[in-house]
Amino acid sequence: MKSAVSALTLFSCLFAGYLHATPQLPDPTPATSSPAAAAQQAPQTAQPDGFSEFVEKLKREARQQGIRESTVNQAFATIHFVEHVVKSDQNQPEQKVLLDDYLNRVITPEKVAEARTQMRTHQQILRRTEQRYGVQPQYLVALWALESRFGKVQGDEDIFSALTSLAFEGRREAFFTKELIAALKMVDEGHIEASQMKGSWAGAMGQNQFMPSSYLRYGADGDGDGKMDIWNNINDVFASSANYLASEGWKRGGEWGQQVTLPADFDTALAGTKTAQRKTVAQWQALGVTFPQNTRQPDGQQNAWIVIPDDGQNRGFMALQNFRTLMTWNRSYYFAISIGMMADAIMRNDDNAPAKK
Template sequence: MTLYSAAASSTTTPVESSEEMRFEQYLEKLQAEARQAGISESTLQAAFANVEYRPRAVTADRNQPEKKLTLDEYLPRAVPDWKVKQANELYQKHYDTLQRIGQQYGVQPRFIVALWGVESNFGRFTGNYRVIDALATMAFEGRREAFFRSETMAALKILDEQHIALDEFKGSWAGAMGQCQFMPSSFLAYAADGNGDGKKDIWTTEADVFASAANYLAHFDWNDEFTWGRQVRLPATFDYTLAGREADKAKDLQQWQALGVRRLNGQALPKLDKALPAWLVLPDDTNGRAYLVYGNYNALMRWNRSHYFALAVSHLADKIR
């Protein structure tokens, strides 16, 4: 396992040498755990042959922006006009495939395309870290060791099942992979064959990307009879303790209407034939936008527990026609 070049090793400090040794020892523990989990020796030998500690992954994990963007600042950057244009073009290009997959899983195709666009810019940016490097590094770093050890085992299983070649097994600094940026455990649980060729290729096959994204949402109770939610206006006397996505804070639209919540333009909330549970969320607390969101929004939050992410996907989906 090569961590540093021979030239660099001559100038390695005692601290760096100690870190290298500890990482090597940690990799041995990961391999032992993988053997117990049934990963083949050939996969282990190949996967760990040249594992490198990637300090940039640790830096990326720890790095926090000096100034947090507000939602009003974030959304134009996350959903610029050029991305909206591309989303609509790609929606039309893959229309037949998207309609078939959308009907199969009960997910509106515009949300599939929006996830694709927000996650990887429609497959253009999928990460250039070797997945085993990234996951082993993050597990060794220790802040979320159990999570990343588990993801490392899942990644090794993906290699063992030959879903992808080792030299093509790349992703983000956190180990998220492919055009839908699945973590390895999500791949094993939700990746789907979208074109019937017997493979689950989220790296290069758009139909599999679409089916995998739709399958994930379907597993978290997506309902294609409804959308994700809407931005709303609150009365001056609104009780902000009612906000939140806890189960006991759900109300139907007419209950929110009675509390003074209105559409952004001031008009009454829709009257539906079916009761639709809705939650009030305030991504920037009481200082910014307010949204009434539905169960589909909660499914997006399972994908990525960020209101900004879920709203970027939702707003892009709203602009796809």
Template sequence: MSGAVMAADVEFDQYVEGLKQEAQQKGISQQVIDEAFADVTYKPRAVKADRNQPEKRLTLDEYIPRAAPAWKVKQARELYRQHHDELVTIGKQYGVQPRFIVALWGVESNFGKFTGGYSVIDALATMAYDGRREDFFRSEAMAALTILEQGHISASEMKGSWAGAMGQCQFMPSSFLAFAADGNGDGKKDIWGTEADVFASTANYLSKSGWDDNFTWGRQVKLPKGFDLSIQGRDKDKAKTLSEWSALGVTRYDGSPLPKLTNDIDAWLIAPDDENGRVYLVYNNYNVLMKWNRSYYFALAVSHLADLIY
């Protein structure tokens, strides 16, 4: 082992001691601290993953078929039918259409198959020590310790992504504390292995973030020639009602008129790929999906998959 590597290990160990002290000050029990940090290891692969996130940008025409391929649509429909009664019950409780719960499950973790193999404590301690977003990851580490303190899972079973996103709905620890729900009434919030808890947690996140199950997410639309795209975007002042968009010549993608609602609804025009790519009118539910993940592409993949689940 080189001197530089040994020095880095010593520095990481010292950093972990600081995390332990902070946890003690925040009221985390010594037993939980000891268990959580017993085998804590610096994970250079996590830092590499953070710094080497893909820069090549796909168009929506390329991205959506990859994010929601035919096999995933088929699987989503099968799982929707398999869990139908449970999903309907949870959907009614939280005011969220079940197809969106299944779609998020599919896009986030391939229905629980890809949840990450990192120890969450390892990942968060590594990312905090790396320093690029230290305050964020240090705060998430304290949230992860709080989850262990509450007894929802053991430290050895708390697995997630290189960034510390956990379980089948890929919640960061702070999101877990804010939104995780006990879907089967056993007193635990197990987003790793209990599907009822995954569904309830997903629905609770959407509900508390402003979801309205009276509406869908939006639709792909067609613009008239010469349309002024400067009015696109999700800023509050760029919202117009469907009837106002219709008056500007916006139509459904097939060219038919936009729906006429008894109670008109605000919508925003978005063109993530520019005027030559796909264009959408989105409702507030789409804005809620953007709170989950601040990617236009992610929210459109979830929306597209949800539209194909029945």
């Protein structure tokens, strides 16, 4: 469902759309212009040789997948090659970003303060969601904060043009073609109008930045109105995010992990999140892994993994099952650590927040 990206670049941490979900926003105001008028307003980028033929190929594949002709016509009415989308995909930064620099950039005091306010504001919705899916509110708010800054930054690229351009570029044609078909199914099934399919340049949409295939698989109706509106309905945003995590193995009430101290002779080959690399907390302690003073330690019989971010600082984190679940959302150590730390920060020094479990 997701495509692996480097955990060592800022891009991989900021654009989770490649993975899911997630791996941004259709305009909540219904479109009033016709497809023809919208096409005239679209940026006019010279189409590369073969693009028109590629579009026709995608149309044929969509029809073979059972997409209705009316949906195909609506989705492709304004189709155009988006050069900057392809350049963004090709020109991902190669320079490594230090973990501390990344965390300081994405977890700011202002964002933490707003997250606490938002969690209080939506406390009833979050508690209802937790009861249904078992995912604690602070993690849902942390994802919301880092994915779209509480729904404020969702993207305005035409999804069909972006995905078509990325598929045409060819580096990951199969992946982006699959996402394009999923986007067409979203329209064909009546979830959203074709003209409202807006999002990130990588194809992620909504306040939780789901890729189209993730929306179809994990989208949830949080308030019983018969819709899965991850663009405008916070009930559905939280329910969809929680459904994703619960479906991918979230441990109800569990935590993500914490930073630990590794012994000088620690065998780095033991580090990683594969199933075969797990040990109990007690077994890691027997190998010399220690916890910071005055921190709560997980149960010694709990399964855990050691993660060493490649940030040049040789530090380690003890990752629990929920960290591995966050890694299915975005296959980046930086991302999963940032979500865990953001969730911890939300719960820290806030008398009005629910007690940490």
